[in-house]
Amino acid sequence: MKNIFTIFKKEFYRVMSDKRLIFTTILLPGLAIFVMYSAMGGAINNSSDDMDSHKIIVYTENMPNEFRLYINQEIPENPEFHDVADSDMDTVVALLKEGDIDLIILFDEDFMTVLEDYESLNYTLPNVDVYFNPGERYSENSIGVFYGYLNSFFHNEATNPDRYGSAYDIATFNTNNNGLPFVVQYENKGIGQGLSMLLPMLIIMFLFSGAMSIGPDSIAGEKERGTIATLLVTPVKRSEIAIGKVMSLSLISLMSAISSFIGIILSLPKLLGGQLPTDVPVYSIYSINDYLMLLSIIFVTVLVIVGLISVISAYAKTIKEASTLILPFYFLSIMIGISTMFSGEGNTDLYVYLIPIYSSVNMIISILSFEVIGIHYLLTIVSSLVYVSIFIYVLNRLFQSETIMFSK
Amino acid sequence: MNTLEVKNITKTFKLSKKQRKLEKTDDKHKIAVNDLSFIAYPGEIFGLLGPNGAGKTTCLRAISTLIKPDEGDVLVGGSSVVNESFDVRGKIGFLTSELKLEDHFTPNYLFAYFGRLHGIEKDVIEERRQSLFSRFGIDKFQEVKVGDLSTGMKQKTSIAISLVHDPEFVIFDEPTNGLDVLTARSVTDYLLDLRNQGKTVILSTHILSVVEKLCDRVGIIINGRMKVCDKLDTVLAENNEEDLEELFFKLIQDEELRGEL
Ligand SMILES: Nc1ncnc2c1ncn2[C@@H]1O[C@H](COP(=O)(O)OP(=O)(O)O)[C@@H](O)[C@H]1O
Ligand SMILES: [Mg+2]
Numbered sequence: 001m002k003n004i005f006t007i008f009k010k011e012f013y014r015v016m017s018d019k020r021l022i023f024t025t026i027l028l029p030g031l032a033i034f035v036m037y038s039a040m041g042g043a044i045n046n047s048s049d050d051m052d053s054h055k056i057i058v059y060t061e062n063m064p065n066e067f068r069l070y071i072n073q074e075i076p077e078n079p080e081f082h083d084v085a086d087s088d089m090d091t092v093v094a095l096l097k098e099g100d101i102d103l104i105i106l107f108d109e110d111f112m113t114v115l116e117d118y119e120s121l122n123y124t125l126p127n128v129d130v131y132f133n134p135g136e137r138y139s140e141n142s143i144g145v146f147y148g149y150l151n152s153f154f155h156n157e158a159t160n161p162d163r164y165g166s167a168y169d170i171a172t173f174n175t176n177n178n179g180l181p182f183v184v185q186y187e188n189k190g191i192g193q194g195l196s197m198l199l200p201m202l203i204i205m206f207l208f209s210g211a212m213s214i215g216p217d218s219i220a221g222e223k224e225r226g227t228i229a230t231l232l233v234t235p236v237k238r239s240e241i242a243i244g245k246v247m248s249l250s251l252i253s254l255m256s257a258i259s260s261f262i263g264i265i266l267s268l269p270k271l272l273g274g275q276l277p278t279d280v281p282v283y284s285i286y287s288i289n290d291y292l293m294l295l296s297i298i299f300v301t302v303l304v305i306v307g308l309i310s311v312i313s314a315y316a317k318t319i320k321e322a323s324t325l326i327l328p329f330y331f332l333s334i335m336i337g338i339s340t341m342f343s344g345e346g347n348t349d350l351y352v353y354l355i356p357i358y359s360s361v362n363m364i365i366s367i368l369s370f371e372v373i374g375i376h377y378l379l380t381i382v383s384s385l386v387y388v389s390i391f392i393y394v395l396n397r398l399f400q401s402e403t404i405m406f407s408k
Numbered sequence: 409m410n411t412l413e414v415k416n417i418t419k420t421f422k423l424s425k426k427q428r429k430l431e432k433t434d435d436k437h438k439i440a441v442n443d444l445s446f447i448a449y450p451g452e453i454f455g456l457l458g459p460n461g462a463g464k465t466t467c468l469r470a471i472s473t474l475i476k477p478d479e480g481d482v483l484v485g486g487s488s489v490v491n492e493s494f495d496v497r498g499k500i501g502f503l504t505s506e507l508k509l510e511d512h513f514t515p516n517y518l519f520a521y522f523g524r525l526h527g528i529e530k531d532v533i534e535e536r537r538q539s540l541f542s543r544f545g546i547d548k549f550q551e552v553k554v555g556d557l558s559t560g561m562k563q564k565t566s567i568a569i570s571l572v573h574d575p576e577f578v579i580f581d582e583p584t585n586g587l588d589v590l591t592a593r594s595v596t597d598y599l600l601d602l603r604n605q606g607k608t609v610i611l612s613t614h615i616l617s618v619v620e621k622l623c624d625r626v627g628i629i630i631n632g633r634m635k636v637c638d639k640l641d642t643v644l645a646e647n648n649e650e651d652l653e654e655l656f657f658k659l660i661q662d663e664e665l666r667g668e669l
Contacts, residue, residue: 006524014512226508230569233472233507234525235498402475 007244033263201337210256216322219313300384307391353379417480442632455623504581511555
């Protein structure tokens with residue numbers, strides 16, 4: 001145990017005392033994500049400037065008058081409201097499809113009454129159906145604007161503030177991105193989906209590149225330079241050397257993961273700023289639980305990636321060989337990230353959550369789009385830990401092998 | 409008793425295609441060490457003398473548990489390298505050009521690091537560091553990264569670190585190779601000191617004068633086999649040779665003739 005810690009400390013110090021490594025493994029991931037996402041957010045916000053001049057056309061049903069007044073007050077360029085009842089629903093949907101109108105918002109008949117009746121025993125949330133056309137820029141923009149106002153009005157303005165402990169834990173929207181029709185029941189899914197498109201790929205990429213920039217050097221490099229042999233003639237078990245190195249690699253990769261995570265968090269306001277009303281705290285679209293789940297998934301994913309990279313680095317004779325061997329796995333995981341980009345939701349097949357990395361990517365998507373299924377989460381965590389154990393076992397075997405560790 | 413007994417060790421390497429090309433051979437296997445035996449005693453320096461490729465490094469690696477002999481065993485103060493490699497590693501100080509120090513760290517850091525890995529108390533480490541570093545003149549460079557040290561200073565740092573646990577058995581592979589005369593001298597002087605402290609010292613070399621000046625016993629190894637092995641004077645007397653050089657070349661010639669037959 002003491003030896004593991006001694007080796008861990010030295011490995012950790014190796015990176016921490018090297019400015020270049022601190023920058024590339026720890027600062028860069030967060031910075032890159034922040035810059036990328038802020039730029040993306042900027043682009044979205046720019047296009048929403050031009051949206052301002054567009055008059056939003058909304059067809060409604062049973063819209064509470066209070067909400068209409070609220071909207072008129074909040075949006076200076078008043079949206080054009082029409083009643084669905086004046087034409088028939090099919091026509092209105094066709095108009096939306098064509099992009100002639102931007103939104104259809106159907107409130108429950110007794111929406112306000114139900115809303116205020118939250119203390120009754122068989123209380124069910126009042127429902128609002130929102131239809132929009134994601135293929136139309138104006139429509140897509142309007143939905144963002146209206147979610148925000150729906151959320152902020154019915155949660156803050158129209159309701160008793162004591163009702164929810166933390167109101168925004170409950171405020172979530174539901175969208176699906178295949179066009180029509182499209183039901184909303186107080187869910188924030190649209191925003192989550194936007195985030196979940198790129199994020200899993202970016203997270204996997206940065207986790208990988210963090211571990212890739214130090215793993216091969218720490219193991220294959222030590223073999224190549226002959227410094228590991230110096231360690232092998234001390235009375236230290238080879239498993240202790242292996243575990244000490246993996247622990248340090250994991251911690252550093254985790255730091256790079258947290259850095260990416262902070263980068264994401266910091267860019268949220270820019271990214272979502274245009275979609276939410278100013279009085280809605282950006283971070284509140286996810287709950288503490290969501291953030292914790294995200295972190296735990298990132299954590300086990302780090303371990304899987306570090307395990308894989310360590311095994312490859314122990315097998316390879318040189319840093320170059322290790323990097324070359326890691327590359328296919330790197331691309332494969334990026335492809336996994338890309339392949340799930342447009343799915344918008346986590347895969348529902350159970351076996352998916354047994355495949356390393358693929359499971360993580362799907363879990364991240366599920367978390368970001370508010371659709372976590374407990375068993376999926378559990379399977380991801382458990383299967384990842386099983387893979388990590390296998391990697392550590394193999395790593396230990398490799399470290400025991402004289403031809404692998406000392407082949408000069 | 410702190411003797412080191414090498415008992416009939418044999419080590420065969422599989423040769424890869426690349427290695428076969430380099431060695432200019434079609435054999436798929438190379439017997440690097442062939443049924444080799446010798447004993448080294450405390451208070452003596454044992455010299456393993458042989459031309460390049462004779463199997464000296466392979467033999468010393470087997471003693472230091474870096475590789476396992478295919479056959480035979482080595483008893484280091486009674487501990488077997490095959491079954492008790494862990495104990496053996498605690499007793500030996502091993503130095504070979506392939507054991508490198510990491511460029512990024514300073515002599516101070518590495519000395520303390522390896523001291524801890526040997527399970528030595530902090531103040532003992534500090535005491536040994538001061539005496540070894542001043543002995544080898546490392547103290548002025550103790551906070552300089554190994555990567556920035558000269559070859560000689562690197563080698564001396566390696567020696568100091570290999571002795572951090574004050575081992576009873578000191579095994580140095582070609583310790584003066586590539587060193588300037590002054591540095592080489594400080595190393596050989598220290599080896600004599602270690603011998604006088606009663607340590608069991610084994611060194612390998614292909615340089616005859618090193619054996620003549622330092623060693624109490626010599627084993628001449630050619631092609632993985634021990635040709636002669638005894639006290640230096642006895643070896644010369646038994647083979648009716650005046651000096652080591654004559655004997656060495658005679659043995660090599662014999663081997664070459666055998667190879668051609
Ligand atoms: N890991 C290895 N794989 C293949 N051949 C090896 C290996 N190590 C040593 N040899 C071969 O074994 C022989 C003895 O090598 P070595 O012990 O290094 O000799 P010396 O140290 O006396 O110069 C040489 O022919 C060398 O090429
Ligand atoms: Mg050699």
